[in-house]
Amino acid sequence: MSTGAMATLIGQQPNSFTGLKTIGKIYFILDILLFLAFCGCIGFRFARNYRAINRSLHHPHESFYFGAFWVSIALILYGTQQYGVPACGPWLVKALEVCFWMYAGCVLLVAVFQYHVIFDREKLPVVDAVPAWIMPVYPFIVLGPLAAVLEYSQPKEAALPIILGGLCFQGLGWMIALIMYTIYVTRLVNSDFPEPSKKPGMYVAVGPSAYTAATFVALGMQAPKVLPEHFLGTTSIITGEVWKAIGVPIGIFIWLLAFWFCALSTVSILTTAKHMHFTLDWWSFIFPNAGLTIALIQIGTALDSDGIKAVTSAMTIILVVLWFFVAFENVKGVWRGDLLWPGMDEDLEDVEGVGHDEESEEEERVEQEQQRNGHV
Structure with a gap:
């Protein structure tokens, strides 16, 4: 998901330079290769x-990340x-239209049946709630952003259902x-x-607000070109x-909530950074x-603000550095x-069904690492 997101982010930079598209294509190709490799490994x-x-889809930690598989597919389509x-040629435009609707049908089934399993068979305590609980609907x-980017090349007869579908699907997720x-x-x-070590997973809460804000702004900007002149019988x-006039303000309104979750997560991580070791949550x-x-x-483009565009360029550079790190x-x-x-693995305590406090878990991790190094 992170590599695919970087490919999409680089592909829409407001401040470009020679070779930027090539960098984006490298990320995109790497994303496809990683996706195929990981599918092969888990297969x-x-x-x-x-x-x-079966255990994976019912696991109180691992099961939520089944949604990541589908998000990765959406980013590949993006x-x-x-x-x-x-x-x-135009064949790819038509293929993406078909893929969009097939994808929407598949993820609707995932959202319904996976949450059914979680609600019906698993009893998760609220005191352990994490943003990853959103993943089945992610x-x-x-x-919504996928629908907005597809609008640029779709013919009008296909673009209107996509823009309405994107708005509807985004509403469910939001x-x-x-x-x-x-x-x-x-x-x-x-x-x-x-x-x-799992605090980076708090950034997952940033995504719903951020991508919803992007959806409202992007679909709003596309609406004048897609919606018929007398749409909904208005004359x-x-x-x-x-x-457009409604979508852009709503996007701006929602964006700050995403920034608040980002700031809250950052402060929390900085206060305990010295106690962290790597887990897969770091990709958050x-x-x-x-x-x-x-x-x-999207907001900077809609407002034609050079200052906002400059900030996004700086944010992109930071994310590229973080990706390599x-x-x-x-x-x-x-x-x-x-x-x-x-x-x-970081979900060992869930598999064993035994809770560990932070100190004992760290001691156990160090002891196991020393034993492993001794065997090596």
Whole structure:
């Protein structure tokens, strides 16, 4: 998700330079390669132990990340529009239209049945609520921006259903995210913050507001070109212009909520940074904040503000640096056996069904690492 988000972010920079598109294409190709590699790896895991897939989809921690698979597909479609359509014929435009509606149908089934499993069979305490509980519906949160970017090349007869569908799907994702926001903030008020190494996962809360803000602004800007002149039977006003005048302010209104979650997460991480070790939650530094930047790019473009555009360029540079840092830590973690090693995965306590306090978990991790190094 993070690599795909970087590809989409770089592809719509307001301040460009020679070679920027090439950098974006490199990220996009890398995203596809990583997606195929990870699908192959997890497919091999389930092929070796077919019962693992059922445990995975019911696991109180791992199951939520099934939504990440679908978000990754949406970002590939997004990148295909940005980098593929300009170099291909109209066949790709039609293919993306078909993929959009097929994708929407698939993720609707995921959102219904996965939450059914969670609500019916799993009892998750509110004191353990994390933003990752939003993940089953996260694909809908990126469907709005996907619809907006597809509008640039779709013919009018296809563009109108897509813009309406994107608005509808985004509404579902945003409203469920609001419900989960309430549970998450309740946890922050009544319980402790997540342990230091999992605090980057708090950035997941940035995504719903950020991508919803981007959706309203982008769809609003596209509305005058997509909506028919007398849409909804209106004759006294130009409906597309009204949608634009409403969509942009709503996007600006929502964007600051995303920034607040980002600032809250940043302060929390900085206060305990010295106690952190790498977990896969660190990738949350990238994907949600890429959405925050994309939304601000949309706002800066709508307002034609050079100052906002300059800020988004600086934010993009920071995210590129963070991507390389997290990627390095990820590779190092796998090489050292901190990830994908028996007894070392960050969700070990969930698998064993035994809770550990922060100190005992850290002591256990150090002891296991020393034993592993001794065997090596």
